[in-house]
Amino acid sequence: MLNLAGGNTTHLRDSIYYIEDGTVVILVESTLFKVHQSMLIKDRSTFQSMFSLDEHSVPKQDEAASTVGPTTREGTDDSNPIVLQGDSADEFRALLWSLYSLPSDILLAMTAEASDLKFIHLAQISHKYQFRSIEAWALQVLTSYYALGSVTPHIETLVQLTELAVLCDSSDLLNAAILKWKRMVGEGKALSTIIIVAERLNLRGVLGLAYHSMMLKGRSEWDADPLLSRSQRIRLLSGHYTLSQICSELPSTPPRLKHANSCLHRSQCKIGWAELWKTIHTTKEGGISSQIMKLQSADLLGRMMLAESIIKAFGEGIPTEGLLDDIHEKCFKAALKTTQEKVKEIQENLVDWFSDVM
Structure with missing residues (x-):
């Protein structure tokens, strides 16, 4: 998780979170962040043990004298940053926003309709690095927002939200997402996509309703849908046959x-x-x-x-x-x-x- 960046000059400094008096430089994707180490070790996060291990890896003064070449510790400057693997710059920026923002800024973001993606990023990265209180807060904000009946997310956002709920084992958020999926099924929207997502995430209730709704559209509709696999079409045929028998009885x-x-x-x-x-x-x-x-x-x-x-x-x-x-x-x-x-x-x-x- 901590690697040398190799002094790549193509990396850009973040416009907000490259803080001149920061104590550690971090590279995420192609963006450099300079922040205070004390902020990242809050909440007993994974960064606390990461920085501790990094400090122990630096040779003592008498040991350093006997080594060949410099012993610069990673994270000290742009040419030798700490590299976070598997994260996006947007996710890390969301984490820093939660750590550095004023209460008024956070309240404003909580009321903005466009804040959902920021909180999804925040919950994902705070879960990964074990910022437990931030994770719980972000999940609660998302659950409250999506529990509103008037909120209709784009399907891509709903996929992210559901994946997040599964990742963080948040039953409240998952239930809120499932209600949105079921409403979408009831409206007959994107049924083949819903089938694919529900199968991947094992959303049994949503999957059954989506198959049932697609079945009622008729075989000509299934065959014309390029997203449905052969096995999914077989399931639709099987369901139609079985449910017809049950209905007759x-x-x-x-x-x-x-x-x-x-x-x-x-x-x-x-x-x-x-x-x-x-x-x-x-x-x-x-x-x-x-x-x-x-x-x-x-x-x-x-x-x-x-x-x-x-x-x-x-x-x-x-x-x-x-x-x-x-x-x-x-x-x-x-x-x-x-x-x-x-x-x-x-x-x-x-x-x-x-x-x-x-």
């Missing part, structure tokens, strides 16, 4: 009914629930479930969500034409809850039906 497979303790006619109640479920999924044109009949044959999620809405509407008092007569009132409420749980389960596990094995 849906009218005869209602969610399991949990009877209330006060239900005295459980057998009759169970039959009534099964008949209601079947009616919702098989009513003829113009009936209570005419909207379900318009959905695609493989749209399991859409059918279940619409069934949930119909059952909820029954519970709120729309005419039921006697469909609830045989169902105990408390059992019906339990049936609604069970249906809602089933919808959530399907959303979370959709990806399992998109297998690359036909």
